[in-house]
Amino acid sequence: MNLAARDHAVIWHPFTQQKNRPHPIPIVKARGSLLYGENGQTYIDAISSWWVTLHGHAHPYIAEKIYQQALELEQVIFAGFTHEPAVALAERILPKLPGNFSRVFYSDNGSTSTEVALKMAIQFWWNQKQPQRNKILAFRNAYHGDTFGAMSVSDRSVFTLAFHDLLFEVLFIDTPTTDNIQSLQNLIAEQGDTIAAFIYEPLVQGAGGMKMYDAKPMDMLMSNIRDAGIICIADEVMTGFGRTGKLFASSYLAQSPDIICLSKGLTGGTMALGITACNDSIYQAYVTDDKYQTFFHGHSFTANPIACTAALASLDLLENTDCALSIDRISESNQVFATELKSYPQLKQLRQLGTILAFEIAQGKDEYLNNLSPMITDLALAEGVYLRPLGNTVYLMPPYCITEEELQRIYEVIRLLLAKITSRNG
Numbered sequence: 001m002n003l004a005a006r007d008h009a010v011i012w013h014p015f016t017q018q019k020n021r022p023h024p025i026p027i028v029k030a031r032g033s034l035l036y037g038e039n040g041q042t043y044i045d046a047i048s049s050w051w052v053t054l055h056g057h058a059h060p061y062i063a064e065k066i067y068q069q070a071l072e073l074e075q076v077i078f079a080g081f082t083h084e085p086a087v088a089l090a091e092r093i094l095p096k097l098p099g100n101f102s103r104v105f106y107s108d109n110g111s112t113s114t115e116v117a118l119k120m121a122i123q124f125w126w127n128q129k130q131p132q133r134n135k136i137l138a139f140r141n142a143y144h145g146d147t148f149g150a151m152s153v154s155d156r157s158v159f160t161l162a163f164h165d166l167l168f169e170v171l172f173i174d175t176p177t178t179d180n181i182q183s184l185q186n187l188i189a190e191q192g193d194t195i196a197a198f199i200y201e202p203l204v205q206g207a208g209g210m211k212m213y214d215a216k217p218m219d220m221l222m223s224n225i226r227d228a229g230i231i232c233i234a235d236e237v238m239t240g241f242g243r244t245g246k247l248f249a250s251s252y253l254a255q256s257p258d259i260i261c262l263s264k265g266l267t268g269g270t271m272a273l274g275i276t277a278c279n280d281s282i283y284q285a286y287v288t289d290d291k292y293q294t295f296f297h298g299h300s301f302t303a304n305p306i307a308c309t310a311a312l313a314s315l316d317l318l319e320n321t322d323c324a325l326s327i328d329r330i331s332e333s334n335q336v337f338a339t340e341l342k343s344y345p346q347l348k349q350l351r352q353l354g355t356i357l358a359f360e361i362a363q364g365k366d367e368y369l370n371n372l373s374p375m376i377t378d379l380a381l382a383e384g385v386y387l388r389p390l391g392n393t394v395y396l397m398p399p400y401c402i403t404e405e406e407l408q409r410i411y412e413v414i415r416l417l418l419a420k421i422t423s424r425n426g
């Protein structure tokens, strides 16, 4: 039996209706921006395998570091024990974070990093003897992960529908614009002192469709939120590590967060690891004589040494000037391509920030277009490019190692797709 058939018999895939599901595509190896299929086909990974791959697949530098660490210390319980990779990573990452951060709390992925942030913020007020201050403020259309707390602060959508009765209540607001900023500020003035924390994806709402919003009204809003004493939690799980053209999207803002969540690109996309970092005022609320004021949270693989080593190796590569130059080159090429795309009447809301380029394809009346996303994925795969639109939002988020030739090939395939879709949309 081939791999796809064996998979079909035993695997349950994420975000995939299991009835009549198409066979998944076996990938046998990957190098740089390329995924290799069973029969030697190659696909340019235009979305960095769900936004995690920074320096390319199977990077030999990271692979070697992982191998060496695995021979030395592969795992140790992190309550009561410590190790060099965890400490070195915390020492190295804290000064780079956008704000005054003093502590790193490790977990396993993006969802756990936001769960930890929410619990840390809520218990902060509980420890301060203000347990009634427990509301969470979040943006509509947000995505913070798939576990229960993370789902609660995410957009109520088809993805969360079965659980709505069980999700905790959240105060949802629109992302700020010059038009709505006044009403948002009024809301903070009225309800601010009941709100424990505000969680947000800075400037780009990823899974919500790569929606972008401006730094200026966000700074105005955050200034009010901070004045009201609300803890600001920046979810940079997707935007971190250069994606938006700066090391963190929060660096575009004058207001900094109190807590930051990192995962996805943290290890260059090689190992599962999450970081929730906080400033000293949050941390000090847990440094007390009261045992009940302990942060009772942890995971089996908290601060896994191999994952921390992968993150250190990824930082080595990220700090190389070649990497910064690549990010700039991708950003510039994306900008030029975005300008070209403006002339396509069937495209809406063209937007770009750093290495992320996104646009909506206007839905036609044609029945065929109801399944736009899988159709685009299939058309692009046939041309050797991997895209996975979010509904009718097509976006690019390539690994930084992508060559200019590969990038131009992606643009070429998008032109081709648009031509095909337009001819069907007549």
Ligand SMILES: *Cc1c(COP(=O)(O)O)cnc(C)c1O
Pocket: 109, 110, 111, 112, 114, 143, 144, 145, 146, 201, 206, 207, 235, 236, 237, 238, 239, 263, 264
């Ligand atoms: C992907 C993502 C998460 C969840 O991360 P997982 O590792 O998939 O659990 C949380 N927040 C944002 C902004 C994300 O993009």
